[in-house]
Amino acid sequence: xxxPLPSPSPAASGxxxxxxxxxxxxxxxxxxxxxxxxDGVETVGLDEAAARLGVERRRIxxxxxxxxxxxxxxxxxxxTYYWKGMGAIPKALEQLKISDDDEDERFSNHSASFQDKVDxxxxxxxxxxxxxxxxxxxxxxxxTKNFLKLFLCTTSDMLSLEDAAKILLGDARxxxxxxxxxxxxxxxxxxxxxxxxxxxxxxPETRKPAFRWLGMKGQTDSEMGTAHAxxxxxxxxxxxxxxxxxxxxxxxxxxxxxxxDIIEDIKPLHPQRECAPIKCNTDRCSSDQVPERFGPPAPVxxxxxxxxxxxxxxxxxxxxxxxxTYRPQYHNQALRDLFVHYMDAWKxxxxxxxxxxxxxxx
DNA sequence: TATTCCCGCCAAGGG
DNA sequence: CCCTTGGCGGGAATA
Numbered sequence: 488x489x490x491p492l493p494s495p496s497p498a499a500s501g502x503x504x505x506x507x508x509x510x511x512x513x514x515x516x517x518x519x520x521x522x523x524x525x526d527g528v529e530t531v532g533l534d535e536a537a538a539r540l541g542v543e544r545r546r547i548x549x550x551x552x553x554x555x556x557x558x559x560x561x562x563x564x565x566x567t568y569y570w571k572g573m574g575a576i577p578k579a580l581e582q583l584k585i586s587d588d589d590e591d592e593r594f595s596n597h598s599a600s601f602q603d604k605v606d607x608x609x610x611x612x613x614x615x616x617x618x619x620x621x622x623x624x625x626x627x628x629x630x631t632k633n634f635l636k637l638f639l640c641t642t643s644d645m646l647s648l649e650d651a652a653k654i655l656l657g658d659a660r661x662x663x664x665x666x667x668x669x670x671x672x673x674x675x676x677x678x679x680x681x682x683x684x685x686x687x688x689x690x691p692e693t694r695k696p697a698f699r700w701l702g703m704k705g706q707t708d709s710e711m712g713t714a715h716a717x718x719x720x721x722x723x724x725x726x727x728x729x730x731x732x733x734x735x736x737x738x739x740x741x742x743x744x745x746x747x748d749i750i751e752d753i754k755p756l757h758p759q760r761e762c763a764p765i766k767c768n769t770d771r772c773s774s775d776q777v778p779e780r781f782g783p784p785a786p787v788x789x790x791x792x793x794x795x796x797x798x799x800x801x802x803x804x805x806x807x808x809x810x811x812t813y814r815p816q817y818h819n820q821a822l823r824d825l826f827v828h829y830m831d832a833w834k835x836x837x838x839x840x841x842x843x844x845x846x847x848x849x
Numbered sequence: 850t851a852t853t854c855c856c857g858c859c860a861a862g863g864g
Numbered sequence: 865c866c867c868t869t870g871g872c873g874g875g876a877a878t879a
Binding site: 506 | 868869870871872876877878
C-alpha cells in the first residue's frame with residue numbers, strides 16, 4: 488500500500504512544497520469542528536470524517552480523543568461517536584475540576600482523596616514494571632484531561648509543555664519519557680489552541696515558549712455572548728456550507744492517487760504553490776453558496792502563507808455563550824490541596840532536574 | 850541549533 | 865483472525 492520509499496531526497500525536484508502547517512492537528516481540528524458543529528449533527532463516523540477531511544484515520548483518532556476529553560464527543564460504538572457539541576464543554580470542564588479520573592472503568596479501592604489520585608495514576612512509577620493496563624493511562628485522552636486540570640485546578644495560567652510533562656509524569660528524571668510526553672502535549676496543545684482554550688506565548692522572563700490558559704474568559708457576560716453570537720452567525724453560515732479538507736501532501740510529495748480517490752472530489756490544487764489555500768467544495772452542503780476559496784475570517788483560519796505567519800485572525804469564536812453557564816468555583820478545599828500538591832511536586836522536580844534559574848511559580 | 854510536531858509502524862484491544 | 869485503536873519516537877520542517 489504505502490510506498491516504502493523513504494524518499495531520502497527532500498530537495499530533489501522540490502517543487503511540491505510541503506507545508507507543515509496545513510497538516511497540523513490544530514487545523515484539522517478546526518476543520519473537523521466546522522464540519523460537524525452545526526444543527527442536525529448527532530453522530531460522527533470516523534471513516535467518514537477521515538474521508539471528508541482528507542486525512543488518514545490515525546489523525547482522526549488524535550483529535551477525537553481530545554475532543555472527547557472536553558465533552559464535545561462521546562463514544563457511541565466502534566467507529567462512531569455522538570456529537571455533543573461545543574455546548575457540552577462547560578460541563579465537561581466543570582467535571583474535570585471536581586471529579587477524580589472519572590469514568591475509568593476501574594474504580595480505585597484506595598480511597599485516597601483525589602489529589603493523590605489525579606495524576607498519581609499517570610504518575611505511577613514508570614520506572615517500575617510495565618503492566619498492560621498501562622496503555623490506558625498513557626492515552627491522549629487522559630493526558631488531555633490531566634493537562635487541562637493543570638490549568639483548571641491551579642492559579643498559574645502559564646505553563647511550558649516541558650513543565651507540564653514533568654508534572655504529569657511520575658518520573659521527571661527520564662529524559663526520554665519526558666520527550667515523548669512533550670510530543671504528545673504538543674499534539675494536545677495544538678488542538679486546544681485551535682479551540683482557543685489556550686494560547687501559545689513566550690514566558691516574560693524566561694523567553695521560553697509556553698501556553699497560557701484562555702479558558703472561557705471574555706465571554707462571561709450573557710449580553711456579550713449574544714453580541715458575539717450575532718456576529719458569528721454570519722461567518723458561520725458561510726463556513727458551514729462548506730466542505731473542508733486538509734490538503735493532501737505527503738511530507739515531500741503529493742499523496743498517491745489512491746488516497747486522492749478516497750477523498751472523493753478533493754484534489755490538491757496548485758501543488759507547486761507554497762501553501763495552497765484550502766479548498767472548499769460546494770457540492771453537497773446545501774443552502775448557501777460559498778466561494779471556492781477560503782477566507783480568513785471564518786472559524787477555520789489558514790494563514791495566508793506559510794512563511795508569513797501573520798497575526799492570525801483567530802478570535803474568540805464558536806463556543807459563544809458557553810460561558811453563560813460556566814462559573815468558576817475556586818473555593819474548593821480539595822482543589823486547594825491539589826494545587827499545593829502540584830506545585831510542590833513541580834518545585835521539587837525542578838530543583839532536582841533543572842539547574843537553570845529557579846523558576847518561580849507565580 | 851532548538852523547538853515543534855507529522856508520519857506511519859506496529860502492538861494492544863475488541864469482535 | 866481481522867479490523868479498529870492509538871502509543872510511540874524518528875526525524876523533517878520551522879523558528
